[in-house]
Amino acid sequence: MDLAYYPGCSLYQSAKLYNHQTKLVFAKLGLHLKEIDDWSCCGSTSAGKINDFMAVALPARNLGIAESAGFSEMVIPCAACYSRTKVSQKQLEDFPLLKNEINMELSKKVTGNIKVSSILEVLMREIGSGRGLAAVTNKIKGFEPACYYGCMYTRFPYDVPIADNVENPQGMEKVLEAIGVKALDWNYKTLCCGASSVIYNTESALKLMAKIMQDAVSRGANCLVVTCPMCQMNMDSQQDNYCEKHGIEERLPVLFITELLGMSMGLSREELQADENLVINGMNGTQMCGDSV
Amino acid sequence: MVNEPFEYNAHAADVFTREVMARSGQDITACYQCKRCASGCPVAEDTDMVTPNRLIRMVILGDIENALTNKLTWKCLFCHTCGTRCPVNIKTGRVADTLKKMALDAGIDPQQPEYKNFHRAFFSYSLRWGRINEIGMMGEFQLRNTWDHLKKGNYVAIVSEIIGKSTMAWEMFKQNRLHLSFHSSKGRDEISRLYKKSAGRKWI
Numbered sequence: 001m002d003l004a005y006y007p008g009c010s011l012y013q014s015a016k017l018y019n020h021q022t023k024l025v026f027a028k029l030g031l032h033l034k035e036i037d038d039w040s041c042c043g044s045t046s047a048g049k050i051n052d053f054m055a056v057a058l059p060a061r062n063l064g065i066a067e068s069a070g071f072s073e074m075v076i077p078c079a080a081c082y083s084r085t086k087v088s089q090k091q092l093e094d095f096p097l098l099k100n101e102i103n104m105e106l107s108k109k110v111t112g113n114i115k116v117s118s119i120l121e122v123l124m125r126e127i128g129s130g131r132g133l134a135a136v137t138n139k140i141k142g143f144e145p146a147c148y149y150g151c152m153y154t155r156f157p158y159d160v161p162i163a164d165n166v167e168n169p170q171g172m173e174k175v176l177e178a179i180g181v182k183a184l185d186w187n188y189k190t191l192c193c194g195a196s197s198v199i200y201n202t203e204s205a206l207k208l209m210a211k212i213m214q215d216a217v218s219r220g221a222n223c224l225v226v227t228c229p230m231c232q233m234n235m236d237s238q239q240d241n242y243c244e245k246h247g248i249e250e251r252l253p254v255l256f257i258t259e260l261l262g263m264s265m266g267l268s269r270e271e272l273q274a275d276e277n278l279v280i281n282g283m284n285g286t287q288m289c290g291d292s293v
Numbered sequence: 294m295v296n297e298p299f300e301y302n303a304h305a306a307d308v309f310t311r312e313v314m315a316r317s318g319q320d321i322t323a324c325y326q327c328k329r330c331a332s333g334c335p336v337a338e339d340t341d342m343v344t345p346n347r348l349i350r351m352v353i354l355g356d357i358e359n360a361l362t363n364k365l366t367w368k369c370l371f372c373h374t375c376g377t378r379c380p381v382n383i384k385t386g387r388v389a390d391t392l393k394k395m396a397l398d399a400g401i402d403p404q405q406p407e408y409k410n411f412h413r414a415f416f417s418y419s420l421r422w423g424r425i426n427e428i429g430m431m432g433e434f435q436l437r438n439t440w441d442h443l444k445k446g447n448y449v450a451i452v453s454e455i456i457g458k459s460t461m462a463w464e465m466f467k468q469n470r471l472h473l474s475f476h477s478s479k480g481r482d483e484i485s486r487l488y489k490k491s492a493g494r495k496w497i
Contacts, residue, residue: 009419009424009426009427009476010425010427012472012474013427013470013472014427014465015470038478038479038480039424039478040419040424040478040481041419041423041424041425044415044419044425045371046411046412046415046419047415047416047419048390049416050412050413050416051416051491051494052494052495052496052497053487053491053494054416054420054488054491055497057484057487057490057491058484058487061480061483061484101490102487105483105486105487105490154377155372155376155377156373157373157376157384157387158318158384190374191335192335192374195370197370199411200405200407200408200411201368201405204336204370207339208335208370233470236468237464237465237468
């Protein structure tokens with residue numbers, strides 16, 4: 001099955017690893033991700049802080065490109081891109097005049113008949129329904145993950161259909177259960193990590209990250225599993241910062257869900273990390289991944 | 294809580310409330326102060342007791358100065374916990390966002406000086422190249438900060454800016470998150486035509 005694929009800017013840069021792993025895992029599931037032609041930035045949250053019109057128009061261009069290439073579904077792994085694109089699509093549907101105005105400038109017009117899916121929605125459908133289980137060959141042991149969803153998977157700035165429970169999403173838990181990993185129940189799976197405010201409002205953001213980490217640690221988690229590249233970047237790259245500031249001794253690796261899935265599908269650590277090897281906290285010392293493959 | 298008394302002016306309050314409602318797309322007059330938003334707000338402990346429900350009341354009462362300068366307006370992370378819990382579906386995050394925009398329009402300095410520069414750098418970079426290159430975007434962000442410090446003659450801040458940002462870049466480099474490859478989108482003429490069209494619009 002062919003799916004349109006919108007990687008977004010961060011999957012080309014700071015979260016290259018996620019791009020790499022997503023492609024590998026989807027190939028194992030028999031889904032072909034076709035990157036849409038000449039996609040552009042979705043504007044993330046920044047566009048909406050400055051120019052509301054462009055916050056709708058930027059994702060609209062990508063929707064138009066994917067639709068005119070004849071796809072019926074577009075997968076967006078990055079949570080921010082997913083949220084922006086989904087909101088834009090709904091706003092275009094609700095405001096037909098706005099859609100006309102935007103379409104006037106687009107070479108590939110938006111109609112609105114493409115399904116925008118997060119990586120988790122597709123994984124839930126494939127693995128949860130049993131179809132994807134054929135690809136799962138290895139039993140992975142030793143992981144006690146806390147699944148961290150962040151804001152953008154279930155909470156939107158506009159009324160759009162939501163794919164999971166808003167307060168207590170279960171997507172990652174279900175997917176992990178299907179591959180034999182039992183995720184922990186914990187409190188802060190949807191607490192905001194501060195996102196880009198770590199740059200201009202560092203104290204508040206670090207406090208939130210410490211809260212998340214503290215709860216995961218006290219429940220006995222040995223890793224955090226995420227689907228959002230921004231959450232991964234914050235929770236991982238700031239880890240020494242917020243842990244030292246808030247007196248947390250432990251360090252946990254923050255893994256993309258594709259890492260665990262890839263391992264259960266028989267991909268080696270070298271294949272999964274390739275050249276994009278992020279130096280993830282706590283991972284190099286414990287060799288946790290190496291043992292369980 | 295910012296408790297400076299202010300003079301209630303029914304007309305001014307009405308005009309202000311209507312503008313906030315139009316720009317944010319939220320019917321804030323439906324708020325009945327149930328405070329579900331307040332108990333969920335992740336930054337509420339740092340905002341001097343200004344909770345999302347109180348922010349809405351400030352707007353409705355026309356306490357314009359406090360609405361534009363209180364800590365919640367500027368610390369709001371746009372995480373939408375308030376919006377998803379609100380029984381009458383008011384997305385207060387969008388109200389706070391609107392108030393930030395109105396404050397910037399009115400020439401009020403943001404409480405986190407880098408807020409404006411960060412989002413402007415991100416937005417203008419995405420318009421210019423069609424895609425974000427993190428090094429370029431952060432470089433633009435730093436230039437904007439440096440320019441602000443220069444205008445104020447604050448040379449110490451420039452030095453700490455450069456040290457701070459290079460330490461961050463070095464950290465990112467050590468974690469293999471810094472990539473020197475450059476990518477852009479060819480459809481930039483479409484994007485700039487759309488941008489021209491957006492001129493003067495205060496909402497979508």
